[in-house]
Amino acid sequence: MIIAAVSRKQQILESISQFLSEFDRSDQFSQDSNQEQPYTLISINGGMQQAVAVAEQERPDLLLLESSEDETNDLQILGNVTARFPSLGVIMLCPNPSPERLLEVMRVGVREALPTPPTRDSLLSAINRFQQRIKQASMPVRNGKVLAFIPCKGGSGATFLATNLAYTLAAQNNQRVALIDFNLQLGDASLFLSDSKSPASIADVARQIHRLDGAFLASSMIQITPNLGILAAPDEPEKATEIKPEHVNPILQVAIKNYDFVILDIGRRMDSVSVQALDKADMIFPVMQQTLPFIRDAKRLIDVFRSLGYHKDKLRLVVNRYDKKSQITLDDIQNTLKCEVFKSIPNNFSVVDESVNHGVPVHKLAPRSPIAKAVEDIGNELSQNTEQQQRWFRKLFS
Secondary structure, eight states: OEEEEEESOHHHHHHHHHHHHTOSTTSHHHHHHTOOSOOEEEEEESOHHHHHHHHHHTOOSEEEEEOOSOHHHHHHHHHHHHHHOTTOEEEEEOSSOOHHHHHHHHHTTOOEEEOSSOOHHHHHHHHHHHHHHHHHHTSOOOSSEEEEEEESSTTSOHHHHHHHHHHHHHHTSOOOEEEEEEOTTTOOGGGGTOOSOOSOBHHHHHHTGGGOOHHHHHHTSEEEETTEEEEBOOSSGGGGGGOOHHHHHHHHHHHHHHOSEEEEEEOSOOSHHHHHHHHHOSEEEEEEOSSHHHHHHHHHHHHHHHHTTOOGGGBOEEEEEEOTTOSSOHHHHHHHHTOOEEEEEEOOHHHHHHHHHHTOOHHHHOTTSHHHHHHHHHHHHHHHHHHHHHHHHHHHHO
């Protein structure tokens, strides 16, 4: 793998070179990545313009790039580079990246931002994650399907839909379902289906990631039904920092091998952990409503997804609390976002309110309600697609 490091600070370039020179088969990162070929490092003392030249001339697999003070110009140039070389991985090195800055760089195709100066562990972990993404892209079709629900704006109803779809797939379609709450700081997905105390959280699992298997994952979940479990978010927001990007793939790999559907409730915070989870998703369900603020934020979010290289077929836009009489129609939304609406969920406030307040899924509370029917339709469609794919593979290899 060819890595190009571009920085105006010689000390940063020397640190990167030193860290990579220590990257051998005795290193934990090397063992995780099963690397067979050494890295080729190209160090360039310069700025963004030099990055453009090295991308064209050397065609690196990964670009480590220090951000300059002229952030606006950086983003414009970098956007052009990632558009011309979509397979190029980019890790931005910048001092104390804010959530706003992270969102801006993700929009132009950067998957991670590391604070400067980078530490050995943070740099090698980021390189290892990039290597894993490349490896996973060539892997055969997996067993379980990963469905990620993410709100375009607060109050969209993404958690409600994620939890109720999970219950419907398990209860109505007899699928084995795991719901993982990746809204790490403020997640409350378990409360939508149960008032039981969680035996463990995703932070507890991350803390013991070395012993993670199907049995350990199941024992960490709140068991809603025999075939539906929820891995809850940390009960204390400060514990969210214990979940690192390198924990995401092991958790999801184990879940995929043990469940038909793995549903992720992603919060609004776009960071390295969220992007790792979204990378693994077979389908992403951005959830919005029929108002201008939702449309504005949905456009920003969809632009980020496109910059991250997600194919349009991976996105399933959901319009929640749909009102036929609204001045903003589904056609208006599709034309503005350049994205097809997958499903519209009817506005059924009284049923939803009772469901949320009592922690009872709508399929159980009001099975004949319009919203229960809409969620059931999604579950039937997803289950049917999965069964057809399984039959096709059985026929292919019989």
